[in-house]
Amino acid sequence: MTIHKGIRTGGRSARVQQSIHDAVKDLLASHERSDVTVPMIAQKAGVTPSTIYRRWGDLATLLADVALERFEPDEKLADTGSFHGDVLAYAEQYLDEMGSSLGRSMLRDVTATDDNQCARRCAEMITTRLQVLAERATARNEPYPPIDRVVDIIFAPMVYRILFSEKNPDTDYVRDLVDRCMAENSAG
Amino acid sequence: MTIHKGIRTGGRSARVQQSIHDAVKDLLASHERSDVTVPMIAQKAGVTPSTIYRRWGDLATLLADVALERFEPDEKLADTGSFHGDVLAYAEQYLDEMGSSLGRSMLRDVTATDDNQCARRCAEMITTRLQVLAERATARNEPYPPIDRVVDIIFAPMVYRILFSEKNPDTDYVRDLVDRCMAENSAG
Structure with missing residues (x-):
């Protein structure tokens, strides 16, 4: 039995997702949650903000996705x-x-x-x-x-x-x- | 029996609080929640952002306070x-x-x-x-x-x-x- 993942990825796409997840975790470790923005995450992950918006829609969904992965x-x-x-x-x-x-x-x-x-x-x-x-x-x-x-x-x-x-x-x-x-x- | 209110106010202070609550409700009626910011609320309510930060600490707490009042x-x-x-x-x-x-x-x-x-x-x-x-x-x-x-x-x-x-x-x-x-x- 596999746990349903909301966002499916593979290959390059999976690597991009991982780097964005890692960027979120790093930023949350060093900043207040309310100070973290999509442009900050994009810069740290080396992607454009539109990559993030296209995949997750908004910041809340990205944060939730990262949070879920931990659990x-x-x-x-x-x-x-x-x-x-x-x-x-x-x-x-x-x-x-x-x-x-x-x-x-x-x-x-x-x-x-x-x-x-x-x-x-x-x-x-x-x-x-x-x-x-x-x-x-x-x-x-x-x-x-x-x-x-x-x-x-x-x-x-x-x-x-x-x-x-x-x-x-x-x-x-x-x-x-x-x-x-x-x-x-x-x-x- | 009275319901505990998190933030107590009276007189001028109550009027300021009411105008800030009203500004939040107006903005939420016309904007996506994630687009509403403290400076926008402050401008609409005719107060400085620091008035809002001093009283509520952050945007999430202000939104929660307004939401609670409705219920x-x-x-x-x-x-x-x-x-x-x-x-x-x-x-x-x-x-x-x-x-x-x-x-x-x-x-x-x-x-x-x-x-x-x-x-x-x-x-x-x-x-x-x-x-x-x-x-x-x-x-x-x-x-x-x-x-x-x-x-x-x-x-x-x-x-x-x-x-x-x-x-x-x-x-x-x-x-x-x-x-x-x-x-x-x-x-x-």
């Missing part, structure tokens, strides 16, 4: 032997990543774009990984809750609290959500 | 005679408002700011109103779920889907969340 899952998900354990491990990992300042600014960047393609890619990161856990559960003949319910009960509240609360949720909070999700499933 | 609740919440009915009426109203393109861009603006004061005001809009419904339930000797659980079960999934999904949740979805929230309460 594309590359490592394996822990196999704990049960859906409950697997979801808990993934939810804790997600909280670690998205509760960091880099994660929070990624969530902000992807919701800030005008079309919501980047936001959907961000949501798909979760559902794609949950699908992997669901396939494992199926192979174990283990019942599991509908993916949409797992998102609503566990991931939506985590994301909501990361974006809107004074402080991040903690591990106890995540454990409680996972327990509730599994309890609803065994009751239903 | 400060001013009307009464429907009293349906039960907590279940009241929460359902409020949740449907919230979906109507925040699922609109104006609502979605408000949610984006408040999460886009660097400090999360605006995001907290946005979350407080929900908890403050739920508190009003809880006080009514108390006066009726009616049990009700903890406010945090109402947020996690009903409002977090709505906001998550408004921000990250291809299409908005519909009324059936909201009814189902409210039913689940009340079922958990009567089971617990």
Whole structure:
């Protein structure tokens, strides 16, 4: 299973994209986000601003694309032997990543774009990984809750609290959500 | 009970704030959001850019402040005679408002700011109103779920889907969340 990439590239095009992504990361490391502009990125990447506008449309979409790339899952998900354990491990990992300042600014960047393609890619990161856990559960003949319910009960509240609360949720909070999700499933 | 306002003002200061808010609304009505700048707003409002920076810090915070003002609740919440009915009426109203393109861009603006004061005001809009419904339930000797659980079960999934999904949740979805929230309460 591959993660859907919003912007497909290959060859020279991929190298240009990589140099633009690298330029964005360098600039964000040394500047306030609100001070970074398309002409600055273009100059650093050695391309014209129109190359950037043609490919991404606007700065917000480029920032979101770069942010998403950092969080594309590359490592394996822990196999704990049960859906409950697997979801808990993934939810804790997600909280670690998205509760960091880099994660929070990624969530902000992807919701800030005008079309919501980047936001959907961000949501798909979760559902794609949950699908992997669901396939494992199926192979174990283990019942599991509908993916949409797992998102609503566990991931939506985590994301909501990361974006809107004074402080991040903690591990106890995540454990409680996972327990509730599994309890609803065994009751239903 | 008053809604916490992030930026307190009075007299001349209030008039300046109002003219700046009005300038932002006018400019957003006629320009792409990404084309609106602090100097443009300052010129239209008849103030210096430094007045804006001094009061709001940056453009994102000003946009979020204007966006929040549009959604400060001013009307009464429907009293349906039960907590279940009241929460359902409020949740449907919230979906109507925040699922609109104006609502979605408000949610984006408040999460886009660097400090999360605006995001907290946005979350407080929900908890403050739920508190009003809880006080009514108390006066009726009616049990009700903890406010945090109402947020996690009903409002977090709505906001998550408004921000990250291809299409908005519909009324059936909201009814189902409210039913689940009340079922958990009567089971617990």
